[in-house]
Amino acid sequence: xxxxxxxxxxxxxxxxxREPGGRNAEAAVKAAELRIDGVKDVSLASLIEKAEQxxxxxxxxxxxxxxxxxxxxxxxxxxxxxVAGAFGLKGLAEAAFSLCDLTDHFRSGEEANWPAxxxxxxxxxxxxxxxxxxxxxxxxxxxxxxxxxxxxxxPAN
Amino acid sequence: MSLPFSKTERVNxxxxxxxxxxxxxxxxxxxxxxxxxxxxxxxxxxxxxxDAQTSVQERILNLMVVDSALADGEGYDxxxxxxxxxxxxxxxxxxxxxxxxxRPSQIFRGRDAGASFVVRKPVAPLIMMQRIIWLLNDQRxxxxxxxxxxxxxxxxxxxxxxxxxxxxHDDLSAQVGAASTPNLEQDEIDALFKPRAVI
Numbered sequence: 001x002x003x004x005x006x007x008x009x010x011x012x013x014x015x016x017x018r019e020p021g022g023r024n025a026e027a028a029v030k031a032a033e034l035r036i037d038g039v040k041d042v043s044l045a046s047l048i049e050k051a052e053q054x055x056x057x058x059x060x061x062x063x064x065x066x067x068x069x070x071x072x073x074x075x076x077x078x079x080x081x082x083v084a085g086a087f088g089l090k091g092l093a094e095a096a097f098s099l100c101d102l103t104d105h106f107r108s109g110e111e112a113n114w115p116a117x118x119x120x121x122x123x124x125x126x127x128x129x130x131x132x133x134x135x136x137x138x139x140x141x142x143x144x145x146x147x148x149x150x151x152x153x154x155p156a157n
Numbered sequence: 158m159s160l161p162f163s164k165t166e167r168v169n170x171x172x173x174x175x176x177x178x179x180x181x182x183x184x185x186x187x188x189x190x191x192x193x194x195x196x197x198x199x200x201x202x203x204x205x206x207x208d209a210q211t212s213v214q215e216r217i218l219n220l221m222v223v224d225s226a227l228a229d230g231e232g233y234d235x236x237x238x239x240x241x242x243x244x245x246x247x248x249x250x251x252x253x254x255x256x257x258x259x260r261p262s263q264i265f266r267g268r269d270a271g272a273s274f275v276v277r278k279p280v281a282p283l284i285m286m287q288r289i290i291w292l293l294n295d296q297r298x299x300x301x302x303x304x305x306x307x308x309x310x311x312x313x314x315x316x317x318x319x320x321x322x323x324x325x326h327d328d329l330s331a332q333v334g335a336a337s338t339p340n341l342e343q344d345e346i347d348a349l350f351k352p353r354a355v356i
Contacts, residue, residue: 004302006309009249013173013219014293022169023196025286032194032282039190046183078226078257079181085279086187093279100258 036086043083044131047092050080051121051128054099058121062114070107073117074100080124091139092127095120098150105154116153120146166290168195174216175200178209178232179224179255188222191282195289206230206238213239213247220289225256225267233263233270240271240306248306249299251292255280271307 023031054076061069081096099120106112123142127134175197179185185202192200201218203209205228212218221239223232232254242248254272256263267275273295274288297309 004300006298006300009299010246011251011293011295012246013251013289014295016173016219017168017170017289017293019169019172022167022171024164025166025168025290026164028168028170028195029282029286030194031196032191032286035190035194036187036282039186043183043187074258075180075226079184082181082184082224082257082278083187086184088279097258104258104260 040087043087044089047080047083047089047128047131050076050083051125054080054124055121058117062112062117067107067109067112070103070112074103074107077103077124080128084128087132089127089131089134091134091136091143092124094143095123095127095146098146099124102150102153113153116149119149168286168290168293170195170197170289173197173219176203176209176212176218176221176223177201178203178206178221178227178235180204180226180228181224184224188224191285192222194282195286204228206232206235209235210238213242213244218247218250220292221250221252222285223252223254223272225254225259225263233266236267236270236272236307251295251308253285253288253292268310269305271305273308 022028054073057073057076061073077096077099081093081100084090084092084096099117102113102116102120106117123146127139127142130138170192175192177185177188177192177200179188182204185204189200189202201212201216203212207229209221209223209227223235225232227235236252236254239252240248251273252271254267254270254275255278256267256275257278259277273292276284276288295308297311300307300309
């Protein structure tokens, strides 16, 4: 590439979005919320499947003994985090995020702590199965346990 | 909760070509529903980086929303490829990068790949609309250089980063020189704030 250049580009999105018609932003947000709510059931059902799949992937990673095998566990846990967060399942989202932290830590070369992985996978399966029925108190007790495990395995710097 | 934009702000995305890319089918579905609610007709849905690259080559896109996790790679790599692809005008199109779990090493990766905006999950429709409206008013210039291609990373016109000399020809020195003309008198300053009609 040649010398650095700084130049103006046309904002075509702005040009289109300012055309007459469309909808006001508040109504668009409400319509989007309604449409997302329409796929809630199927999305929550997918979380249960993903959580079960997580158990299978974790077992495969354990059997392979390779740090790269944590990749699929990380990716699936990250996907669970995304979907759970979209539907306000904070407990499940936090548990999945914590597993992402752990698997990322282990795939970077740290020695794997399998009991820590197992307890996270079990917690995620439980929270995914309960879905919206998970009470705040129930989710908190699961998360408290996971936080302690995570803190032991990955002490804060 | 107060809205982060005006209630009367109108947005017409019905003719906009939007690409949505996410490696997780459910995540992609949620994104698709969100943009359908915003009034976007048939956005291009891509699970893989290969699909997204094909779409970029096939049609003119006005907005891309890319998850950092794609089925066959990372959203960062797609954005980096796009910005350097020289496929105009798509290489200049606004790109919103959505991140889930982010490793410390990746925090600045989205920005440095050339994303217009990085949004962390969970992304509620309100947040996404706020970012889109911000992009509608985005007047940043585009930068191409050996080390970076994408919208100007200096979002505010505050000059070069603190402590650095500045690499651009129009970067001013942080040192303020001595005055070269006499100070204004107070009445001259007042006159600047109280304009009067001249008869």
